[in-house]
Amino acid sequence: MSAPTESTAESRILTVPNLITLLRLACLPLFVWLLLGRENPLAAGALLGVLGATDWVDGWYARRFNAISNLGKIFDPVVDRLLFFVSIVAIIIAGSAPLWFCVAVLAREVAISVATLVLASLGARRIDVTWVGKAATFGLMFAFPGFLWASTDWLLQPFFEIAAWACAIPALAASYxxxxxxxxxxxxxxxxxxxSRASRV
Known part of the structure; x- marks a missing residue:
């Protein structure tokens, strides 16, 4: 049996990276419940850290095992944006991170999301995420768990406060x-x- 062509591979829907992304999305209500319902920032921070790590895992798996799909190219960044928006709003409501920092991150995400939609409506091709953007997102996904772990009194609170800022400032600068x-x-x-559209007319 012949190996699938690249176009066939990219048209797949049920891939491991897509399933990981779907699982990350399904965990979002659990995060909100842990933070706002149970008022447990330690557990919420741990879950958010896992969600940030699995974002790297699904990207690595897709590249390593040729599991890149057209759905994943759209689904993964959309879920990333949704995780960012919902988790940061929940963190603002809980008062678990500096308000100015949360607003700065949200403002950038809103600007990028609006620009992406406008460009798509004007017929632009899809823009791949840059490595700087990926690194910034990775840093922010660990800065916010750090702020959550630093928002309650416990033995390692001072350590996580320092660690959160060590991730937050470089990641915020890199994101802009x-x-x-x-x-x-x-x-x-x-x-x-x-x-491309004109050439097809």
Whole structure:
């Protein structure tokens, strides 16, 4: 039996990375319940840290075992955005992290999401996430658990407060740098998308 072609592989839906992404999405209500319902920032922070780590795992698995799919290219970043929005809003409500930092992260995410939708509506091709953006997201997904673990009195509270800021500031700076990089990338994607559509007419 012949091996599947690249186009066939990319058209798959039931892949391990997509299942991991679906599991991450299913854990989001549990995170909100742990933080706001049970008022347990330690457990909520642990779950958020796992969700951040599995975001790296599904990307690594997709590249390592050629499990990249067209669905995953859309599904994974959408779930990432949803996790960011919902978890940060929940953290703001709980008062578990500095408000200015949460607002700064949300403002950047809103700007990127709106820009992505506008570019897509104008016919731009899909823009791949840059390594700077991936690194920033990875750092932020560990900064917020750190803030959660530092928001309650326990033995390791001082350590996690320092660790949270050590991740937060570089990751926030990198996220805005990545946003600036997307400006020329977005213009290029728009130009190429329009040319591609014009050539098919």
């Amino acid at each position: 740098y990545a946003a600036a990089l997307y400006v020329p990338l977005g213009l290029q994607a728009l130009s190429e998308g329009r040319k």
